[in-house]
Amino acid sequence: MRRREVEADEHDPKDGAVETPSDATSRGEVAAPGAVPERGAHLRQLAIDLLASYVEALEMSPARLYDREPQEVHSGLVARAGRDVITALGAPDLWCMEHGAHIIRVLVEVRIYLQWMAQQDPSIYRTFQEYGAGKAKLYARIIDELPDEARRPDFEEAIKDLKKLSHNDEVLDHRVVDTRDSFADGKSIRAMAEECGLIDLYRQAYYMASGVAHSEWWSIETHAMERCLNVLHGGHLIPSLSLNSGANVELASSWADQLYALIRISLRILGTDEKAVEDAFAWLNGEQDEGTSEGEERRQPTRLNDRY
């Protein structure tokens, strides 16, 4: 016996159907699914601008082509996190712990990688790339195990792509496959966080988000279940038929904040030319002159700039 059935007299929801946020919308309870809340409407564009400025700062800074791995790995990891953040910021249904936990995980993981690698011998960047290339070779081998009858037409293409990504020699098989859990001799992300002073960030942000991602019971209980209201059933849990409406602007804003923090950390570690950084992010300062009058809420770029 579900709460919404008890309240059915009032709302008359469709029998047996999953209640989507749009059902709740029609009752005026929450915003329409997919609709960006007005207070968060600027966030996606903000994340795009931040990532674009990061790339611009790197490109305007003197190139270090003789020493390419650090910048490749940094810009690759930041871009990977930034693209995830931008995409999620365009889909407010993800703005909740239930469906958006992977975003904070990526942001924290990339930050731990970059800060931990900064403390190692610079050859770690090459090791990071080679570890990934080895995994591509491994995946190509595993996919290649499939029997002929299970192979679709584009199958050979996929194997070819993975082989290319393994950067192996066609003739001389030199690519080492490291099957340990990480590029750092199998060191865990937690151990890395401990070594680079990010254990609190790991524990407070990453740990719980991982619990959601790995379907720990507490997360399922709070996100996907509800208590049956039939007093004769002893209060057992039943799957909830109400979807999470997301649209938590504070959570979404924190992703943009964390992306900006990650960008500044990356530029600092790389030693990117200060003038290039200043120029690329000048628009953040420009925003400071507007939007603060008449008690209007300060715009996100200003807040970000104040904080870091």
Ligand SMILES: [Zn+2]
């Ligand atoms: Zn029951």
